[in-house]
Amino acid sequence: MEQLVQSPQTNTKCYHCGETFADEIVHFQEKDFCCQGCKNVYELLQDHELGTYYTCDVNPGISPSLQNFDYLNKPAFRDKLIQFSNQDISKVSFNLPSIHCRSCLYLLENLHKLDSGIVKTQLNFGKKELSVWFREQEISLGALASLLAKVGYEPLLSEESEGNEKKKRLSQQTQLFIKLGVAGFCAGNIMLFSFPEYLGIEDGNLKYLFGYLNLILGSIALFYSGSDYFKNIWAHIKLKKITIEMPILLGVLVGYSRSVYEILSHTGAGYMDSVSGLLFFLLIGKWFQQKSFDFLSFERKYTSYFPLVITKIMQGKEEMAPLSEIQVGDRLRIRNEEIIPADAILIKGKSNMDYSFVTGESEWVAIQSGNLIYAGGKHHGEMIEIEVKKDLQQSHLTQLWEQQAFKDPSFKAENWENFANQVGIYFTIGLITLATIVALYWIQVDPSKWQNSVVSILVIACPCALAISYPFALGHGVRWLSKSNLYVKDIQALERMGQVDTVVFDKTGTLTLAKSEAPNVYLHRDLSENELDILYSLSLQSTHPLSRRLCTYTQSFGDRKLLSISSFKEVPGKGLEARWKELHIKIGSAKFLGINPNVSPQDFFSSESQLFIQIGDDALGYLDFPWENREGVEFMLRKLQHHYDVFLVSGDKTNHAASLKDWFATEDHMKFECSPMEKMDFIKQLQAEGKKVMMVGDGLNDAGALQQAHVGIAVSDDHLHFTPASDAILQGRSLSRLPEFLNFSKKAITLIKMSFLLSLVYNTIGLSFAVQGNLSPLVAAILMPVNSISMLIIATWGMNIYGKRLKTN
Incomplete structure (x- = not known):
């Protein structure tokens, strides 16, 4: 029924997850799967009559994980996760970042069919959060998490402090929703109560009521829903700063x-209808501005990259303990493949240590007993x-987080003002002037007109159009970019992207990948089956x-036999x-084999990419495994x-520069053997020259540079897990x-400026009447929200046109 067929070249996609086959195809019940895990999930669903899962979407599944979550059963972890528990039923909520379609909804809300210990489940699709009620005497918390991972929805378990930060953000969003609702309620009812005025009803008592x-x-709308504007302006006044919110609140x-x-x-x-309506529109813009991707984590601490649990040796026995x-x-x-959580000494065994995540150096370091290992x-x-x-907080790794860019959460916000606030300074000064x-003119010429003139000027010239078009235009921009797999943290980060004039790239993991691929073969003859077994x-x-x-290359020729070899010796590097x-x-380098390779410079990439082979006295030549450049990167x-x-x-x-030097203007534009601190210092140096720098990197070693840069973009092949702190x-x-x-x-940014210029034209026409005392404050109050709505439409319409073009490309 089941057959394993090697087929690296096929373009067929897995029936379960939709991924293109890389190394093997698993045939089962006339269907093809990319791995045994996907086949097992399919079989599990069929056995429990959940085959409808595949009718909800095409290739709806996610490749499963074999992660073991048994450590969650320990009180130190269980007590933090369980939200409710009695003698019979417990409740827990998991963050499942892999949720993506209606098939996920179908499967997760039918999870009780896979295990009788699960009573019911409830999925919040927007927050990607699954609430589970289960019987702990039938299925433990660890087994429940492992079941989710087994069907492709591995829970994302974060450090407690990160969870607290997320709760704080959710609390702020909830408060904003309440204020938005109150403003909408007030605006709607004020318009309702204003009908006697609109219709010219002269009933005095009704009008007064x-x-x-x-x-x-x-x-209520102004002092409760608009309270954040008062707080922000007061905070900026204490800092001797003027923002776009000041003339808005003044109007x-x-x-x-x-x-x-x-x-x-x-x-x-x-004009309470205009005042409350304007506040309602401003809060909608603020909500749109704050709306981001709840399932992505842009803020990372160094502990985010470590396992939540470590294995201690206590009196000769293993004991699981929190980090x-x-x-x-x-x-x-x-x-x-576990990560070292703290600076330590190797006591037993040998290790090939991969520090690329910390230093960016792609070559592994051979570690012997007694050597120091870094976190x-x-x-x-x-x-x-x-x-x-060393204590966890004193490790070599934490030096990055001692920098100002990490200590001060408002580092970027305070150092780079946005267009709206820059305009706000001049706008406020000009408006008040x-x-x-x-006022001085009309007090001398016609005192009856000065009050109406001043009120009309301050109301009609309110820069609310900019305050609304700014978040709506950039908010739609963030939404469209997410459809192209660029997830931007907030609209300020998107605006800073438009100001960039310098781009700095990391190499390993960003421009190049160390993925397994068919090598370039430079052997003077073909390898026999027996020789393939020997090399395997x-x-x-x-x-x-x-x-x-x-090893992978030899397996591409078919199943290999494991031979009994002797006198094995590995010379590190x-x-x-x-x-x-x-x-x-x-097998190894040409120097190790005592061979003169006579390789021309055009064919030679770097010593680490070539593997020379000698069997007996026959030097066969070499296989070239070059680093794989990301597609289209040149x-x-x-x-x-x-x-x-x-x-x-x-x-x-530096010897890795050979294949890259043609990609950059001069050799001065490439810097190698840089530590994380040196990367950050290089960004600072460029900024000191007046440059607006974007940093593009992937590893924890880039985290400092990503934070320091005008815009930091973390490149990740799995955007849901383990990306360094970044703006996108x-x-x-x-x-x-x-x-x-x-x-x-x-x-x-251009669209925002155009909408602002259009608003200025509108304001200029209105002000020409207002300064003459010919514009009623009532008319000004009506025109103010009309201007705002028109700017909102322009921002939405314009960004949707640009976004559709981006998606089409």
Whole structure:
């Protein structure tokens, strides 16, 4: 029924997850799967009569994870996650970032069919949060999390402090929703109570009653729904700063004050409908501005990259403990591909340590017993034991987070003012000056006109159109970019993208990938089946990247036999050697094999990309496993260089520059062997020269530079997990579209400026009547929200046109 067929070249897609086959095809029930995991999920769903899952969407699934969550059963973790528990039922909520379509909704709300211990589930699709009621005596918390991972929805478990930050943001959003609702309620009812005025009904008592009701509702709208404007302006006044909110609030207060006077003196109905309506539109813009991707994490601490649980050795036995309980002197057990949580000494075993996540250096470092290991390194090889030598907060890695860019959360906001606030300074000064001049003129010429003139000027010239078009235009921009796999943190980050004039790239993981691929073959003859088995058996003994890639290459010719080799020896950084029967086998660098490769400079990329092979006395030649450049990256760099200054900063060695030097203007535009601190300092140096810098990187080693830069973009092939702190997250496959995204951000800024100019024309015409005292404050109050709505329509319509073009491209 089931058959495994090697087929690296096929373009068929997996029936479950839709991914293109890379290494193998699993046939089952006349369907093809990319891996055993996808096949197992399909079989599980069929066995529980959940086959309808596949009718909801085409290729709806996600490749499953084998992550073990048994540690969640320990009280230290369980008590933090369980929201409610009695003798029978417990409730827990998980963040499931992999949710993406209606099939996910169908499966997760039918999860009780997969295990009888699950009572019911409820999915909040927008927040990607699943609430589960379950019986702990039938299915434990760890088993529940493992079941979710098994069907492709691995829970994202964050550190407690990150969870608190998220709760704080949700609380702020909830408060904004309440204020928005109150403003809408007040605006709607004020318009209803203003009908006697609209229709010219002269019933005095009814008119006065509705006037007082409007005054109460208008006061609630201004002082409750608009309270944030008062707080922000007061905070900026203390800092001696003027923002766009000041003339807006000034116009609103003038309209409100005039309304209070007219209502209480029974000389008019006031303009509470315009005041509350404007506040409602402003809060909608503010909500649109704050709306972001709840399922993405743009703010990362260094502990975000470490496991939540570590394995301690206590009295010779393993004990699972939270990361926060690590102490100096603790002995920890680290398994293959686990991250080192603190600076430590290697006590038992050997390790090939991958520091690329921290330093950017792509080559692994061989670590022997007694050597120091730094936090953030990823261990490759057999299980090892380490002894913690530094507290978690004092490790080498935490030096990044001692920088000002990480300490001050308002670092970017305070250093780079946006267009709206820059305009606000001059607008406020000009508006107050004009109103003062007009008031002084009419007091001398015709005192009966000065009050109406000043009120009309302050109301009609309110820059609310800019305050509304700004968040709506950029908010739509953020939405359209997300459809192209660029997830921008907020509208301020998108605006800063439009100001960039310099782009700095990391290399490893950003421009290049170390993915397994068919090598370039430079052998003087074909390998026999027996020789393939020999190379497979030898390469399987090592965790070096080239050994792993050789192992995969031999498997591409069919199933391999594991031979019993002897005298195995690995010389770190050079190669492997062993014996099989009478044959002596060596693989590694040309120098290790004692071979003069006679390779021309055009064919030579770097020593780490070539693997020479010798079987017996026969030097067969070499296989070239070059680093894989991301698709379209060279064209992207050349296109960027027409409009931007483009640099490369990398932790890799200088000899990796050979294949990249043609991509950059001069050698001065490439810097190698850079530490994380040196990357950050390089960004600071460019900024000191007056440049607006965008940093594009992928690893924790880039986190400092990403924070320091005008805009930091984290490139990730899995945008839901483990991206450094950044202003935006870009899926790796869309990196080649970066010039389009930057051009799109510039168009967004241009559209805002055009709408502002149009608003100025409108204000100029209105002011020409207002300064003459010929414009009633009532007409000004009506025209003010009309102007705002027109700007909103222009912003929405314009960005949707640009967005559709971006999507089409």
